[in-house]
Amino acid sequence: MIFGATGDLANRKLYPSLYKLFEKGKLSDKFAVIGVARRPLTNEEFQENIKKSVKSSIQKENRIDEFASHFYYHSHDVTDSNSYAVLNNLANQLDSNYELQGNRIFYLAMAPEFFGTIALHLKEDGLTNVSGFKRLVIEKPFGHDLPSAQELNDQIRTAFSEDEVYRIDHYLGKEMVQNIEVIRFANAIFEPLWNNRYISNIQVTSSEVLGVEERGRYYEKSGALRDMVQNHMLQMVALLAMEPPIKLTTEEIRSEKVRVLRALRPIEGEEVKEYFVRGQYDKGTVEGTEVLGYREEQMVNPESNTETYVAGKLMIDNFRWAGVPIYIRTGKRMDSKSTKIVIQFKDIPMNLYYSPEETLNPNLLVIHIQPEEGITLHLNAKKAGQNIAATPVKLNYANRGIDGLNTPEAYEKLLFDCMRGDATNFTHWDEVALSWSFVDKISDVWENQKAENYPNYNAGTVGPREADELLEKDGFHWWPISNFDVDKC
Numbered sequence: 001m002i003f004g005a006t007g008d009l010a011n012r013k014l015y016p017s018l019y020k021l022f023e024k025g026k027l028s029d030k031f032a033v034i035g036v037a038r039r040p041l042t043n044e045e046f047q048e049n050i051k052k053s054v055k056s057s058i059q060k061e062n063r064i065d066e067f068a069s070h071f072y073y074h075s076h077d078v079t080d081s082n083s084y085a086v087l088n089n090l091a092n093q094l095d096s097n098y099e100l101q102g103n104r105i106f107y108l109a110m111a112p113e114f115f116g117t118i119a120l121h122l123k124e125d126g127l128t129n130v131s132g133f134k135r136l137v138i139e140k141p142f143g144h145d146l147p148s149a150q151e152l153n154d155q156i157r158t159a160f161s162e163d164e165v166y167r168i169d170h171y172l173g174k175e176m177v178q179n180i181e182v183i184r185f186a187n188a189i190f191e192p193l194w195n196n197r198y199i200s201n202i203q204v205t206s207s208e209v210l211g212v213e214e215r216g217r218y219y220e221k222s223g224a225l226r227d228m229v230q231n232h233m234l235q236m237v238a239l240l241a242m243e244p245p246i247k248l249t250t251e252e253i254r255s256e257k258v259r260v261l262r263a264l265r266p267i268e269g270e271e272v273k274e275y276f277v278r279g280q281y282d283k284g285t286v287e288g289t290e291v292l293g294y295r296e297e298q299m300v301n302p303e304s305n306t307e308t309y310v311a312g313k314l315m316i317d318n319f320r321w322a323g324v325p326i327y328i329r330t331g332k333r334m335d336s337k338s339t340k341i342v343i344q345f346k347d348i349p350m351n352l353y354y355s356p357e358e359t360l361n362p363n364l365l366v367i368h369i370q371p372e373e374g375i376t377l378h379l380n381a382k383k384a385g386q387n388i389a390a391t392p393v394k395l396n397y398a399n400r401g402i403d404g405l406n407t408p409e410a411y412e413k414l415l416f417d418c419m420r421g422d423a424t425n426f427t428h429w430d431e432v433a434l435s436w437s438f439v440d441k442i443s444d445v446w447e448n449q450k451a452e453n454y455p456n457y458n459a460g461t462v463g464p465r466e467a468d469e470l471l472e473k474d475g476f477h478w479w480p481i482s483n484f485d486v487d488k489c
């Protein structure tokens with residue numbers, strides 16, 4: 001059951017992803033989807049929408065009619081109690097027609113204020129009373145701060161147990177984010193170096209070219225810290241910093257990630273400005289086009305205090321990471337769209353090849369997450385010719401997908417995982433709670449102190465100057481976002 005079946009997420013991501021699973025034979029023929037939304041639609045109209053949405057993102061859709069025939073529509077206001085009984089009858093009927101053995105997945109692709117109400121109704125009106133499995137997939141944002149997340153979690157947990165809740169963080173479905181673990185734990189050359197003896201700092205960047213678009217109303221209440229840091233950025237940090245799990249099971253991996261978040265040094269009060277920088281974009285030029293500043297965007301307060309950029313220094317106070325800063329930055333309207341992780345290794349103790357005009361570059365391991373996917377290892381080697389000066393060389397692996405197919409979309413992988421009952425790449429409540437308690441201390445300070453310097457970076461740039469100073473005071477600098485791509489290296 002997809003709640004919010006006529007929405008943007010369902011149309012752009014869920015239907016094309018389900019279709020790909022269907023075409024690859026990963027979805028059995030015994031499935032049915034009930035689309036739930038407010039607008040009145042017939043099943044036929046709904047199936048036409050499904051076909052349109054699949055066709056707009058997939059070139060070859062040979063089995064589209066067969067696929068769409070599995071879709072049914074129920075017009076339903078999720079706040080209206082009476083409608084759930086009708087929905088349950090339809091579900092029971094499809095259950096017997098398609099031999100679904102009472103297995104149900106409820107996907108909440110709707111505004112978050114409805115999540116709690118829907119979960120409560122699903123239980124009260126008997127939709128979760130099934131003989132097979134029941135799973136709840138829930139979109140971000142999971143709360144607005146720790147108290148609201150706790151309240152939402154309490155509502156959900158009245159109807160679903162923790163292992164039935166699949167909290168989406170679509171970064172965890174990305175190929176190269178999943179690859180972090182493999183790179184770390186399947187290579188003898190990295191894991192022994194993965195600590196404060198050999199790594200000087202780590203930089204995690206997620207930059208967007210887009211501005212706030214038509215999401216001004218939501219974004220004004222969220223900002224980059226809640227929208228990106230609390231979930232995606234901290235999840236990537238947890239995967240980078242966790243201890244090797246005893247086994248590759250959901251419980252073991254998640255509990256190692258939780259331990260990282262527990263070791264994260266809390267930043268509060270006066271310390272916030274030492275460790276974190278916030279920014280808001282002004283007008284500027286993006287890809288040759290003049291664009292508005294954040295405060296001129298639709299539904300945005302002309303004196304808005306909301307940050308569209310965050311840079312921060314995280315410290316993980318455990319034996320492995322003591323003293324290694326992990327710098328994160330994320331922002332809208334930056335000069336390029338890119339998600340990258342740069343692991344910078346310490347300088348070697350003595351540089352035999354040092355000459356004053358040529359400094360030796362540090363070794364870097366770059367994990368390219370999007371848009372390009374791959375790994376680059378930056379080494380030093382001998383220049384061809386007679387002298388023995390060192391020159392930087394780059395070893396590249398560009399992930400081009402399997403058998404000519406594009407790498408599966410994050411949603412495709414996450415939907416498949418949920419159907420199989422594998423919650424590893426979804427966030428556990430403990431991770432959500434720890435992330436909020438870290439982020440809340442920063443947002444408390446920012447909300448109570450107006451940023452006098454806003455707007456402080458132009459659209460189409462790398463962000464505010466203060467973000468550079470954050471690293472300079474530690475003797476580091478950001479590795480560039482653009483011109484550092486896997487193909488250009």
Ligand code: NAD
Pocket residue numbers: 003004005006007008009010012036037038039076077078079108109110111112139140141
């Ligand atoms: P949307 O506004 O495009 O769609 C909302 C859907 O909810 C529509 O189908 C609408 O009919 C339905 N709806 C609204 N009120 C209803 C009611 N009272 N009863 C029944 N149905 C109702 O929203 P969206 O962009 O698809 O986002 C959905 C969720 O996914 C949100 O939680 C959002 O934060 C999250 N999300 C979206 C994206 C994205 O790319 N759009 C990405 C990440 C997360």
